[in-house]
Amino acid sequence: MHRAMRLLLSATLPALLVQANADQQPLTQPAAVPAIQRITKDAWAALNNSVDGRLHTNVPFAAACFASFEGQEHHTNSEECLSVRKHYTDAKIRTSNPAAFISTQWETCQNTQKACLLDQHDPSSTLPTSDGRVCSVGSISEYYIDVRSAKDVQAAFSFSKTTGVPLVIKNTGHDYKGRSSAPHSLSLWTHNLKGIEYEPNFIPTCPSSSTKQIKPVTAVTLEAGVLWDEVYTGVAVEYNLTVVGGADRTVGTTGGWLQGGGHSALSNTLGLGADRVLEFTVVTPDGELRIANQCQNKDLFFALRGGGGGTFGVVLSATHLASPKMNIDAVLILFPLHFPMPAGFDDSVDASDELALTRSLFKLILDNSVQWAEHGWGAYINANSALYLTPALNSTSAPESMKPLLDWGKKLEKAVDESHRKDIIVLSGDYPSWTSIFSVFADGYAAGIGEPLALSSRLIPTSVVNDTSTREGLLDALIDAERTSPGIRLLKVSPFNYKSSTEDPEDPYSASSVHPAWRSTIFHATAANLWNWNSTAAEIQEYYKTVHRAMEGVRKVAGHAAYLNEADVYEENWQEAFFGSNYDKLLAIKNKYDPNHLLDCWQCVGWNRDSPRYSCYLDAFKVPSNSRSQRVVEVERWSDELLRILL
Template sequence: MRSALFSVLGALLLAHDVTAQQSVVVPGFKNTKWVLKSEGGSNYACKCHPGDWCWPTSAQWQQLNASVGGNLHINIPPGAPCYNTFEGPLGTINTYDAAKCAEVTANWNSEQFQVELPTAGLWTYFTNDTCRPTTNPSDTCTLGYYPVMVIMAKTIDHIKAGVNFARTHNLRLIIRNTGHDFLGRSVGWGSLVINTHSFQNIKFHNKYTASCGYKGPAVTLGAGVQAFKVLEQAHALNPPKLMLTGECATVGVAGGLVQGGGHGPLTNFYGFLADTALEFKVITADGYLRTVNERAHPDLFWALRGGGPGAFAVIVEATFKLFDDKPSAGITLDINSAHTTNETLFWEAVRIFHSYSTHFVDNNIYVYYELGAGGLNLHVRPIVGIGKTLAELQAIVQPLFDDLNALGITYDTESHSFNTFYELYNNMFETEVAGNSALTGGWTLAREDVVANHTAVIEAFKKVVAAGSFMVGHMWSAGQNLPRSEWHKSAINPRFRHVVDKLITIVPIGGNAPLADKEEAQHRLTYVVDGALREASPNGCAYINEADPFQPNWQQAFWGTNYPRLQQIKKKYDPEGLFYTVSTPGTERWSQIETGTRLCYKL
């Protein structure tokens, strides 16, 4: 079956064919199709992008399309139906469609709507925001940093074909299953995307026997399965089961989440999602399908468990441990300008709240909170007691309320109990939105720093909010109940085992802002906002899925003592850097030059 690629848009590809030139040999790489560039006094060997002599011809794209069953498409930004024309790198086409524009505009902030699109990034900063929905069709719509081509993969062979094509033609390759990413890893200028969201298989195992010796309940998930779907089906089992997922229900479980680590409400009990992984089926950079576990390719298995999202292979499916669901209880807490406009009083309330972080995690309590969004605003929703009655949770939380009462500040609170954590998850965690543009950073607070100098932590919080940022906090301990003998079996930074609070910092800014404004915002995030948190908790670390990729010493911040081993594994399984995502193992000499566009290797 022929795709739309070779109807209206096929002529664009044909017209865009470039006469082949002599191949360029770059020392250290087998591939000879490199484009040589210079910038800032340095020389670079770059991937092939539209307009380059090595960009595939229309005949080669047609051959790829045939090999993927007609599932290759030229990518058009999701906002394009609101514009008269889309001015893409392969030509200009008419795109205005009033009905589709209305649909995109109405659903722009819906995570699930964005997930189902071919190449949308849920947060738009790294797309360059050049084609957002508009009410003025005569505005300009360009591709920005969205990918050029996309394979909507339906089979393993489709993924293999895409991997082999990108490797042969030296293209920038992006792997996307949901686009649920703060750091722009699901998009990339001049790239080919392999979209794996159609891999929706779910298989439950009553007694799974793993290579690591585990025997117990498990679930095998396709790469595109989202948290809400597997949790719903696990809840329907008898008895109901749980798996470790993030607090956000729309995230894809068997993709970037597990490769980055994967923390959530069950982390106090079982560590990271990566700690619960039993086996992967992956396609490596050589185009081969491999089963990876503690016996088969154990080094790659270790790296895939937290060693860097999109860095080592394409995950086709993954198998994880399942756990019994339990009755649970939750409490909310809100302190904002409706309760006080006195900054001194507000920040003292924040200090009191956060001083209970070690108390909460020591009692296996998970806490999700937001601080600073909209000014004087502490929004805690929820404080979670898994396996606890409401009375037990209230007894743990009551000292906090006693201290707030003694301070004389008012607040709002609610308490609820549920038969299962799944029911709490659906009722007390708030729905997140997509379509916003911001820079994302973050840091973790080590127990020893919170205990030794909590005053410095709160002063850092004040600096974060004063700098125009806000925070999202997650109180948990990834080493609380996971046996110490298990800690080294995943690539997770060892420092995470001593964390009591993982923070996300957000600096709002448009992706289409002037370059000078972007540079100022990035500097503010790296050195003012996150700099304050690093100074307050020198024994903390950073979480690769929710942190500033441009922070100093990112290798140590993300992986600590595990980094040298990850570098070696990357070189073994992906020697030419086919799988690139920013600030992951082995990317030290890779840069996006020419204003963040061309992906190149510094010579």
């Protein structure tokens, strides 16, 4: 910069900022110009050229419904806007859009309240799009590459290394912790990597000397953009397979789900997703295209099996072990939430409490939890329902095993008066495959699509339910959590009966890198909290705090481990909570493959909290950074503009 200009700038900018900020703390430094704003047109064109024209600017999902976005005028009643309003809470549409996310706070800048949201309860409402409200890109990546090959990823890493523009990997946008969006970033959108290959005799790619000892297995190789629904209703049906995957149609098979652990109702007997993956094809941040499996890049293979997505490289595909199609037995109990407990139904519970039936159900579930886990049952349990699934029993032994729960449901049916009997559902059935039962429950299980949502969670050790006093403490804590932040879930998805056949105590990388606590876990418990499209930053902080507080009692009983994919955004001691004793090993692998830290995400291995990519996260447990006036924020933006012109 010319010296005279630098002097002019240093003399005028602080004066401008101090003047605008007279009623606030004086700001001494202008905000740094985001690297992305310093990129020249030629540099963007060169990047676009190297990815065969698949570099695009990102437009917020609901932009068409606002009068303007980035200076571009819109007709707010256009076909495009009507379609957005119609599909606003449609998970499939959201996951196919590079700028849409399942939990919508990750589309917004929570700190500055810049957003482009509709009212999730009534997407046809024009309130969010009128009264001069403008649509802002919020925390969505400003640019994205529609990734189709390793070459695209290599170009992005090289671009980020030379320019400093932060990278983000976005697959479905299901992440609960905002790890697939960041302001002023370039996104690698993997959605269109849709290849699915059936591998009847899969052998990992190894040097020929070691291949001889490896027995071929049945597997499926899934590219990074494949969703679970596409597997369950496609290759699994075509080849009579069971592939262990998520309980939601639109969660990705090979991105964050798999790399963070990946639980399923079948994990009890078949293991976590990370236990079953046989090979990854991945581009590491040094630009290398690598195969990671049990005989090459073993450290990376270890890290990708539980060390978290968005950290060690961009996975292009993964090969998952496939089991033969199997019968699944199911038991479902469902009753209306806060349904009054009939007199004399359960004398151990205070019948006047609105959560009396929940307590009675949870008590039964905790008392029987070890026995049912030993019988192979996985489960999704809410305050007013319990769905149990097992591939390990048959149509005779399954209802026998679940007799206490079925009896509880039948007793409830009898105890309620005739007019309410239809509200109580007690079912037991035998299904010919995972796909057939999945299509029955999947749509009922999905929740919180297209709305802001926060979780807090804990892995509950089996030892807690084995001991009468800690079991009672856990029951109290779960009921407290439901009272504080309604939406408690108990997921019986741990690999309780699963034994790995490849783990070798002599080999530090033979196991998967999920938190070791998963191996002694009986439940994964989550609390949730939701808020509105127009909640203020101060209100949102309270929602995060409430869900965190809701789990206080559970944390005390359960200890310190949590599932990193479904967790509190403000987890304390996150290294220990998400990675346990694996953290140091994972950090060494991170530093080896990503020495320049081109990949970074919230509370991921090697996390750099000071990076500007986190400027939209609220400091929920500190003073909100948006306590400054909107006017100052505008001046900061303006000074960024000024710097851009002058530099």
